[in-house]
Amino acid sequence: MDLxxxxxxxxxxxxxxxxxxxxxxxxxxxxxxxxxxxxxxEIVRWQQILNKKGWFAINWPTEYTNQEELSVTQKYILQExxxxxxxxxxIPFGVGMCAPVVYTFGTxxxxxxxxxxxxxxxxxxxxxxxxxxxxxxxxSLKTKAELKGDKYIVNGAKTWTTLAQxxxxxxxxxxxxxxxxxxxxxxxxxxxxxxxxxEVKPIITIxxxxxxxxxxxxxxxxxxxxxxxxxxxxxxxAKFLLAHERSGIAGIAALKRELSRLKDLSSDIPLGExxxxxxxxxxNKIEETEIELTATEFTELRTLAAMSQGGSPGAESSILKIKxxxxxxxISELFVEMLAYYAHPFYLENEIxxxxxxxxxxxxxVMPHYLNYRKVTIYGGxxxxxxxVISKAIxxx
Amino acid sequence: MDFTFNEEQTLIQDQxxxxxxxxxxxxxxxxxxxxxxxxxxxxxxxxxxxxxxxxSVSEDSGGFGGSAIESxxxxxxxxxxxxxxxxLETMIMAGSLIDDHGSDEQKSSVLEPAISGEMHxxxxxxEPQSRFNLSDVVTEAKSDGENYILNGYKSVVMNGPxxxxxxxxARTSSSQLDENGITLFIVDSDSKGxxxxxxKTVDGRRASDLTLENVSVSRDxxxxxxxxxxxxxxxxxxxxxxxxxxxxxxxxxVLYKTTVEYTKTREQFGxxxxxxxxxxxxxxxxxxxxxxxxxxxxxxxxxxxxGAPDAKKAISGLKYQVGKAGKFIGQQAVQLHGxxxxxxxxxxxxxxxRLTTVGTIFGNTDYHLKKYTSL
Ligand SMILES: Cc1cc2nc3c(=O)[nH]c(=O)nc-3n(C[C@H](O)[C@H](O)[C@H](O)COP(=O)(O)OP(=O)(O)OC[C@H]3O[C@@H](n4cnc5c(N)ncnc54)[C@H](O)[C@@H]3O)c2cc1C
Ligand SMILES: Cc1cc2nc3c(=O)[nH]c(=O)nc-3n(C[C@H](O)[C@H](O)[C@H](O)COP(=O)(O)OP(=O)(O)OC[C@H]3O[C@@H](n4cnc5c(N)ncnc54)[C@H](O)[C@@H]3O)c2cc1C
Numbered sequence: 001m002d003l004x005x006x007x008x009x010x011x012x013x014x015x016x017x018x019x020x021x022x023x024x025x026x027x028x029x030x031x032x033x034x035x036x037x038x039x040x041x042e043i044v045r046w047q048q049i050l051n052k053k054g055w056f057a058i059n060w061p062t063e064y065t066n067q068e069e070l071s072v073t074q075k076y077i078l079q080e081x082x083x084x085x086x087x088x089x090x091i092p093f094g095v096g097m098c099a100p101v102v103y104t105f106g107t108x109x110x111x112x113x114x115x116x117x118x119x120x121x122x123x124x125x126x127x128x129x130x131x132x133x134x135x136x137x138x139x140s141l142k143t144k145a146e147l148k149g150d151k152y153i154v155n156g157a158k159t160w161t162t163l164a165q166x167x168x169x170x171x172x173x174x175x176x177x178x179x180x181x182x183x184x185x186x187x188x189x190x191x192x193x194x195x196x197x198x199e200v201k202p203i204i205t206i207x208x209x210x211x212x213x214x215x216x217x218x219x220x221x222x223x224x225x226x227x228x229x230x231x232x233x234x235x236x237x238a239k240f241l242l243a244h245e246r247s248g249i250a251g252i253a254a255l256k257r258e259l260s261r262l263k264d265l266s267s268d269i270p271l272g273e274x275x276x277x278x279x280x281x282x283x284n285k286i287e288e289t290e291i292e293l294t295a296t297e298f299t300e301l302r303t304l305a306a307m308s309q310g311g312s313p314g315a316e317s318s319i320l321k322i323k324x325x326x327x328x329x330x331i332s333e334l335f336v337e338m339l340a341y342y343a344h345p346f347y348l349e350n351e352i353x354x355x356x357x358x359x360x361x362x363x364x365x366v367m368p369h370y371l372n373y374r375k376v377t378i379y380g381g382x383x384x385x386x387x388x389v390i391s392k393a394i395x396x397x
Numbered sequence: 398m399d400f401t402f403n404e405e406q407t408l409i410q411d412q413x414x415x416x417x418x419x420x421x422x423x424x425x426x427x428x429x430x431x432x433x434x435x436x437x438x439x440x441x442x443x444x445x446x447x448x449x450x451x452x453s454v455s456e457d458s459g460g461f462g463g464s465a466i467e468s469x470x471x472x473x474x475x476x477x478x479x480x481x482x483x484x485l486e487t488m489i490m491a492g493s494l495i496d497d498h499g500s501d502e503q504k505s506s507v508l509e510p511a512i513s514g515e516m517h518x519x520x521x522x523x524e525p526q527s528r529f530n531l532s533d534v535v536t537e538a539k540s541d542g543e544n545y546i547l548n549g550y551k552s553v554v555m556n557g558p559x560x561x562x563x564x565x566x567a568r569t570s571s572s573q574l575d576e577n578g579i580t581l582f583i584v585d586s587d588s589k590g591x592x593x594x595x596x597k598t599v600d601g602r603r604a605s606d607l608t609l610e611n612v613s614v615s616r617d618x619x620x621x622x623x624x625x626x627x628x629x630x631x632x633x634x635x636x637x638x639x640x641x642x643x644x645x646x647x648x649x650x651v652l653y654k655t656t657v658e659y660t661k662t663r664e665q666f667g668x669x670x671x672x673x674x675x676x677x678x679x680x681x682x683x684x685x686x687x688x689x690x691x692x693x694x695x696x697x698x699x700x701x702x703x704g705a706p707d708a709k710k711a712i713s714g715l716k717y718q719v720g721k722a723g724k725f726i727g728q729q730a731v732q733l734h735g736x737x738x739x740x741x742x743x744x745x746x747x748x749x750x751r752l753t754t755v756g757t758i759f760g761n762t763d764y765h766l767k768k769y770t771s772l
Contacts, residue, residue: 136670344757
C-alpha cells in the first residue's frame with residue numbers, strides 16, 4: 001500500500017494542467033467562475049473539446065472510442081484537475097448512461113447508430129424513468145408501449161426529466177406487458193424527441209430555475225428496432241445502469257474545490273476583529289466537513305481499486321451516493337451561512353453575474369444553489385432508498 | 398404558572414387564524430408575493446381597521462396596550478399562512494422601538510400613522526461587514542448645526558422598498574465595534590442623498606440596500622439619546638426575535654402536518670410511504686422539534702414580559718432552537734415530499750425558504766449559541 005503517484009502519473013497531471021491552460025475557453029471559464037448557468041451550446045462545445053483530447057468518454061471500452069485507455073489513477077487525476085479548474089460538469093445522460101447500455105446490450109446496428117453521436121455530443125439525451133406515480137418504486141411504472149407490426153405505440157407520462165428541453169432523444173423504461181412480477185414487463189426503449197405526440201412541459205423548481213420537465217407521450221410511434229436488449233429485459237438494464245449512475249454521483253473532486261473556495265472566501269469576511277474563517281464555530285464545521293470528505297474520497301478510491309481488480313460497483317456505490325450528496329448539501333449550506341444576510345436577495349438565472357445584484361459579487365448564485373441541491377438526496381434513488389439497499393445487500397437485513 | 402390565553406387574546410388568535418384560513422389561501426399568497434408591492438395593501442388596511450397593527454403598542458403611544466403575547470399570537474397565525482404583509486418590520490422592529498423610546502412628536506408623526514395603516518417603516522441596522530453584531534457600525538453621523546449628516550451603507554433592510562421612514566443606526570462617537578457611540582435616526586425615505594436598491598428576497602418578501610451620501614437629518618429625529626442607540630436597538634431586536642420565532646413556529650406546524658398528510662396519501666411499493674418506519678421516526682422528530690420551539694417561545698415571551706433577569710438569555714436560546722429546528726423541519730419536509738418538495742408550485746418549498754431566512758435574520762444558530770454562552 002502506498003499513496004504516492006508514479007512518475008508517469010505526475011507527467012500525466014502536467015499534461016492535464018497544460019491542456020486546461022490552452023484549451024479551456026475563456027468565455028466558458030468566465031461564466032463558470034461567476035456561476036452563471038451555461039447555455040446548451042457551451043456545454044456541448046466543452047464536451048467536444050474534451051472528446052478531441054480523448055478525455056470525454058473515459059469509461060467506455062476503447063473499441064468504441066479509438067482512444068487510449070486511462071488507468072484508474074489517471075482518471076482520478078483528470079477528474080481532480082478538471083474540477084479544480086472549475087470546468088463545466090459534463091451531462092451524463094448520453095455518455096454515462098445511454099452509451100453503456102447501448103454498448104453492453106445493444107445490437108451492432110444500434111451501436112453504430114447511437115454511439116458516435118454521443119461521443120461527439122451531437123445528440124443530447126435525457127432519461128425517462130420516473131413517472132408521477134412511480135418515483136422510488138420505479139418498477140411500478142405505467143407508460144405503455146404496445147407492439148403493433150414493426151412499431152411500438154407509446155402512451156403515458158414521464159416526469160422530473162432533467163434537461164428534456166434540450167434533448168434530441170430520450171431513453172425510456174416502458175411497460176410492454178402486464179405481468180404478475182411487475183419488473184418482468186419492463187423494456188428499454190430509445191425514442192426520438194421529434195416524434196409526433198411528444199410534449200415537453202417545464203417544471204420550475206424552488207430555486208426559480210427550469211431544469212426538469214414533464215414529458216407526455218400520446219400515441220407516439222417508435223420503430224421496434226429502437227428496443228435495447230430483449231423485450232421484458234428493461235429492468236435488468238435499469239439496474240445495471242443505476243450502478244453506473246451512482247458511482248459518479250459523489251463528485252469528490254468538485255467538493256474539494258468548493259470546500260477550498262469556501263475557506264478562501266470566508267477568510268476575507270470580517271468578523272469583529274478577525275475573519276469568519278478564524279471563528280471557532282465556523283471553522284469547526286469546515287474541518288468536520290473536510291474529514292468526512294477525505295473519508296469519502298478514500299472510500300471511493302478503495303471502491304475504484306476493487307473495480308480495477310475486476311470487481312463490480314455493487315451496493316458499495318450506495319455509500320458514495322449517500323456520503324457524496326450529503327457533503328454537497330452541507331457545503332452548499334455553509335456557503336449560505338457564510339453570506340448571512342447577503343444570501344437573501346434573490347435573483348433569477350438571467351440576473352446572476354450582472355451588476356444589478358447587491359452584496360459580494362459571488363453572492364447571487366449561493367442561495368439558488370443551496371435550494372437546488374436539496375434534489376441530490378432525492379434523485380438517483382433517494383438516500384432513504386440507498387440506505388435500504390445497503391441494509392439489504394450488505395448487512396443482509 | 399399559567400399557559401392559557403385570556404379572553405381578548407383568544408379572540409385575536411381566532412380572528413387572525415380565520416383571516417389566514419379564509420382570505421389567505423396559497424394562490425392569494427403567491428399572487429401578493431409576486432406583485433410589484435410584494436404584499437396586499439388592502440390586507441394592510443384591514444389589519445389596521447381590525448386593530449391588529451396597534452395591538453401591542455402602549456396606550457400612551459396611541460395603541461391598544463397589549464403585550465408581546467398578542468404579537469406572538471398574530472405572528473404565529475401569520476406564519477401558518479406565510480403572510481407577506483410586513484407586520485414584523487413596520488410594527489415590531491420599528492414600531493415597538495418608537496413606542497418604547499420615541500419622543501411624543503415622533504410617536505404622533507411616525508407611530509400613529511403606522512398604527513392606522515398609512516405609513517410603512519423599516520429598521521436599518523445591518524452593514525456589509527457587521528453580520529449580526531448590532532454594535533458593528535461604520536455608517537457615521539456628524540453634527541452640523543441643528544442637523545446631522547449621515548454617510549454610509551445599510552444592508553438588506555427588510556420592507557425597505559415600502560417604508561417611507563427608516564430608522565438608521567449610525568456612529569456618532571467611539572470606534573467601529575463599540576456599543577457606545579451609536580445613535581438611531583428616523584430618516585425620510587425621500588431624503589436627498591438616500592438611494593435605495595430594491596429587490597426581492599428568497600422568501601418572497603422585499604428588501605433594500607441603502608446608500609447614504611450626506612443625508613441631512615434634524616436633531617429631532619434622534620430616537621432616545623445621542624450615543625445611546627445600542628441598548629434601544631438591542632431591545633427592539635429582542636422583541637423582533639420573539640415575533641419572528643412565533644412566525645417560525647406557525648410555519649413549522651404547517652410543514653410537519655403537511656408532510657404527515659402527504660405521506661399518508663402518497664403510495665409507493667403498494668403502500669402509503671407513511672408506513673415506512675424511517676419516515677415515521679423522521680416525522681416524529683420534526684414534530685418534537687416543533688414542540689420544543691413552541692415551549693421555548695412561550696417561556697422566552699413570558700420572561701420578556703415579566704422583565705426577568707435572564708430574559709435575554711432565554712431569547713438567544715429560543716433563536717438558536719428556531720434556527721436548528723427550522724432547518725431540520727424545512728429540509729426534511731422537502732425530502733419527504735420527494736421531487737414534489739423541490740417544485741415552485743407546491744407550498745412546501747416556500748415554507749422551507751422562509752424558515753431558511755428566519756434562521757439567519759437577527760442572528761443564526763452560531764451567533765446565538767455564542768451569545769447564550771456569554772450571557
Ligand atoms: C431535480 C430532479 C431531477 C431529476 N431528474 C430525473 C431524470 O432526469 N430522469 C428521471 O427518470 N428521474 C429524475 N428524477 C426523479 C427522481 O429519480 C425521483 O424524484 C426519485 O426517484 C424519488 O421519487 P419521488 O420524487 O416520486 O418520491 P417518492 O418515491 O414519492 O418518495 C417520497 C419520500 O419517501 C421516501 N421513500 C420512498 N420509498 C421509501 C421506502 N421504501 N423506505 C423509506 N423511504 C421511502 C423517499 O426517500 C422520499 O423521501 C429527478 C428528480 C429531481 C428532484
Ligand atoms: C437498566 C434497565 C432497567 C430496567 N428495569 C426494568 C424493570 O424495573 N422492570 C421491567 O419489567 N423491565 C425493566 N427493564 C427492561 C426494559 O423495559 C426492556 O429492556 C425494554 O423494554 C426493551 O426490551 P429488550 O431489552 O428485550 O430489548 P428489545 O425489545 O429486544 O429491543 C432491542 C432493540 O430493538 C428496538 N426495537 C424493538 N422493537 C422495535 C420496533 N417495533 N421498532 C423499532 N425498534 C424496535 C429497541 O428499541 C431496541 O433498540 C430494564 C432495562 C434496563 C436496561
